Amino acid sequence: MREPVDVLICGAGATGLTLAIDLARRGVRFALIEKLHSPFLGSRGKGIQPRTQEVFEDLGILDRVMAAGGNYPTIRKYAPDGSYMDQELTSVAEPRPAEPYWLPLMIPQFKTEAVLRERLIELGYAPEFGIELIATVDRGDGVKAILATPDGEQTLQTRYLVGADGGRSFVRSTLGIGFPGKTLGVRAIVADVVLDGLRRDLWHQFNGGDSGPLSICPLAGTDLFQIQAPVPLEGDIDLSAAALTERIALHTGRTDITVHSVAWSSSYSMNARLADRYREGPVFLVGDAAHVHPPTGGQGLNTSVQDAYNLGWKLAAVLAGAPETLLETYEAERRPVAADVLGLSTRLLAGFKAGDNRRPCEVQQLDIGYHHSPLSLPSQAAESGLAPGDRAPDAIMRGAGGRTARLFHLFKGTHWTLLVNGPSNFAPRAGMHIHVIGPGSEIEDHLGQFAQFYSLGEGSAVLVRPDGYLAGFFTKDDAVALDGYLARYTCSSS
Known part of the structure; x- marks a missing residue:
């Protein structure tokens, strides 16, 4: 019998590693197992889209990933007679301050996973290879996992089990979840x-x-x-x-x-397949265990990494005392995204068959949002057009000490973030960082980018989730409403 854990992650590919890193930096007890005896050595997923680059920045590995990879080259398309024409992979023209990463990054999957493993080791954990989940027993208060190991059969009690074990997922099959497509x-x-x-x-x-x-x-x-x-x-x-x-x-x-x-x-x-559901009691599906795509457009690995990024902070919050209902938002948010991505990848496959390799801006995944999520507080959209559920834009500003500041640097970490335009009436709260932006304040909007992108009234605020999406807008008189929202989705001690 192994020491019990709060989360058992089955599958140590890019998805499982991302989830493990997110849990490790939040102090969650977990185990990460992989039935293969050594890491994957191929390049099946080689494209890291701009939104995933933002996730990797938050996890502290973006520069390492960029150093290990490079930009996509120009496509040279040859005709049967030997003539050719050149074509760029993407039609995106220039980066913008709100979207600092605008081109896909090419890095073979085995190198991405190597960087993720290195980061996980820094946080005090490592995947266990050659360990296979062979059975599960629902114990009411969690799951008893039966593991096949080099030392024989072992059992492990876990509060939650996450299947990150690929398209032929054992976890999904044991739950009897359909995988139509x-x-x-x-x-x-x-x-x-x-x-x-x-x-x-x-x-x-x-x-x-x-x-x-x-x-x-x-x-x-x-x-x-x-x-x-x-x-x-x-x-x-x-x-x-x-x-x-x-x-x-x-x-x-x-x-x-x-x-x-x-x-x-x-x-x-x-x-092209999508699981009927992403959760069964204390068991969750992420990545290819929940959805599989044709490779066109470079969407599969990216969607999978973002599944893990969405689930990680929610598991940690519930384990710390947040209401269990928070976990219901995982499927509500991520399954519609996978359905859309499946449609996009399939359309791109049809284009590829016809000789069109261009990728539209949708493949960047920067426009993915959760407008209909229970976590998106109904409120009036900002004049800029931002609404709860949108990805929070970056912006370049200046700290009171004179140094350049970016919103993404303020978001980085495991906390919620409250951005306030001008003097704040909002009280500090554990697990939430408050940043006041304005002349003579902690941060100055010297380029006007924050005002342009967020369009907040004087004293108003916007709440940013731990995964970088907007939760809601609050006027200077809405402190009670903010407290009520956080009470529903964070632990009581926060």
Whole structure:
């Protein structure tokens, strides 16, 4: 019998690691297990979208992730006759102060997970590899987990269980939760390889004529290329270096491209599926256990990381004494997002089949919001158009000491944040940071960005959730309403 924990996370990929980091920095007792005996070594998810970059900034790993990866290269699209045209991946023009990250970052999944593991170790935890969940028993006050370990079968009592164990989730299957959707009629290969014959500053995409399309993309931060191509729906696929070299020649008509070695490879059928529900009592689903997407648009890993980011602070709050109803908002907020993303990824797949690789601004995930969430306090939208449930914009300001300040720096951490325009009538509260913005105050809006983005009246305030979304707006006379809201969604001691 292992020592009991408050949360057991089943699956130590990017989703499980994100949740573990969020719980670790909040002082939650948890265990993170992974049935694989070693970390994942492939590049299945290689794109980090701007909203996920903001999440990684809050978790303290963005600069490390950026250093380990790089920008997406220009796409070079080859016609069967050898001619080509170049195309940028995104049409987004310039960053804005409200949205400091505006381009997707390319980093192979194995490198993203390595950075996440490093951060988790700094916080005093590490994933346990070679540990498999084989059964669960609902105990009323939590879950008894039966684990297969190298030392034999063990049991672990946990208050909550989180299934971050992928599209074939054992946790989901034990709950009997349906996973409806469809197989999209596309089977593909992906392989991380060492090859020569192609420039590393371009993403090479070949039409292939009757042989079908083939993509060869340099993987930022490595000496590898990633090969992607559709294959027949049935039959074994040879993914050796020699076979991949032959496949490239078939698709490109070129014999000067040679694959020397294969670091990782896989063949898979594309699916679009969404779990009927994300929770069953003390058990939750996150990431691919709750939704699977075609890879087009780079949405799967990003949606999964943001699932974990949404759930983490809520689990910690309830464990600290917040009402259990807070956990009901996880599915209410994240399942509609996954449904929308599934639709977007499927539409992009249709475009990809037609030769269109451009990505609309929706893939950035900056416009995701929770307007209909129980956590979004009904109130009048600001003149700027912001409303409860929106992502809180960043802004550049200046502290009273003369140093540059960013709103994202004020949000960073595990707390709620109250931004007040001018003198504050709001009382301090544990777990909430109050920042007064105005001439002669703690922070000066010397560029006018805060006023432009938030449009608060004199003495009014906006409450920002721990995950960077707006909870509600409050006038200077609404202190009682603010206290009532926080009493519903935070622990009583706060």
